[in-house]
Amino acid sequence: MTTSTRGSVTLVGGGPGDAKLLTVAAVEALRSADVVLYDRLAPHDTLPELAPHAHLINVGKTPGHHPIGQTEIERLLVEHAQAGSRVVRLKGGDPYVFGRGAEEVAACRAAGIPVDVIPGVTSAISVPAAAGIPVTARGVTHLFTVVSGHAPLSDDEHRHLAGLGGTIVVLMGVATLPTLTQGLLKHGLAPTLPVAIIERGFTPTQRTTVATLATALHVASAAAVRSPAVLVIGEVVGLADSGDAAASRLLDTAASLSE
Numbered sequence: 001m002t003t004s005t006r007g008s009v010t011l012v013g014g015g016p017g018d019a020k021l022l023t024v025a026a027v028e029a030l031r032s033a034d035v036v037l038y039d040r041l042a043p044h045d046t047l048p049e050l051a052p053h054a055h056l057i058n059v060g061k062t063p064g065h066h067p068i069g070q071t072e073i074e075r076l077l078v079e080h081a082q083a084g085s086r087v088v089r090l091k092g093g094d095p096y097v098f099g100r101g102a103e104e105v106a107a108c109r110a111a112g113i114p115v116d117v118i119p120g121v122t123s124a125i126s127v128p129a130a131a132g133i134p135v136t137a138r139g140v141t142h143l144f145t146v147v148s149g150h151a152p153l154s155d156d157e158h159r160h161l162a163g164l165g166g167t168i169v170v171l172m173g174v175a176t177l178p179t180l181t182q183g184l185l186k187h188g189l190a191p192t193l194p195v196a197i198i199e200r201g202f203t204p205t206q207r208t209t210v211a212t213l214a215t216a217l218h219v220a221s222a223a224a225v226r227s228p229a230v231l232v233i234g235e236v237v238g239l240a241d242s243g244d245a246a247a248s249r250l251l252d253t254a255a256s257l258s259e
């Protein structure tokens with residue numbers, strides 16, 4: 001029995017949502033794709049133009065609601081590749097940052113499908129930047145830690161995180177904000193430490209809410225902060241100036257280019 005050798009899977013990091021932040025390699029992979037399975041946070045509005053020959057499949061997940069389960073996504077990747085298609089799996093940000101990219105690569109390898117990965121611009125760094133916040137800055141901090149807030153951290157993890165110092169960037173952290181702020185305060189971080197929550201980075205409705213570790217919970221709930229959002233905890237938050245203005249300039253440029 002022979003299997004098709006033509007089919008393949010490419011995991012593509014789509015960046016934080018603005019198609020202008022796709023890499024050249026990502027654009028090339030999309031252009032030659034036969035099938036694209038894309039996520040909610042990947043840039044998908046312009047997919048019909050970016051992937052003109054491809055069958056587009058939305059496998060987007062929203063928090064707490066998974067229209068297509070992970071096993072099903074992996075099955076679709078393998079099946080389409082086995083049928084001979086060049087499959088692009090377009091993911092938000094970078095495929096290997098909390099993106100289950102490793103699992104999808106393993107599923108393809110287990111099925112004998114050639115698979116490669118094109119890195120993407122992760123929201124962990126780019127969304128703070130869109131709000132004018134550098135995750136490191138000479139003389140302020142030489143260290144940043146990226147944490148998933150998908151599940152609450154353990155007490156030990158809070159202690160280690162507080163002990164490390166530096167900038168803390170949290171993805172998927174809106175729901176677990178209460179445990180995180182409590183844990184970090186308990187283990188000695190200053191109540192006055194600045195916190196920024198950037199929602200919907202690189203979209204026209206991007207919004208930054210600034211508070212301190214002690215007030216973050218109250219301020220976030222008063223502002224009705226929602227996912228997707230990136231949390232930044234640390235002195236670098238104070239370096240933000242016209243962050244959202246910078247992001248809207250980028251969007252304006254994008255709009256004028258597409259006119």
Ligand code: SAH
Pocket residue numbers: 015016017041091092093094095096097098099121122123124127170171172173198199200201202227228229230
């Ligand atoms: N692989 C992705 C992260 C996947 S986890 C990456 O490298 O960026 C999904 C989380 O990423 C969201 O819950 C949110 O915390 C963050 N995120 C992704 N895009 C975002 C955006 N445009 N604005 C705000 N947060 C975003």
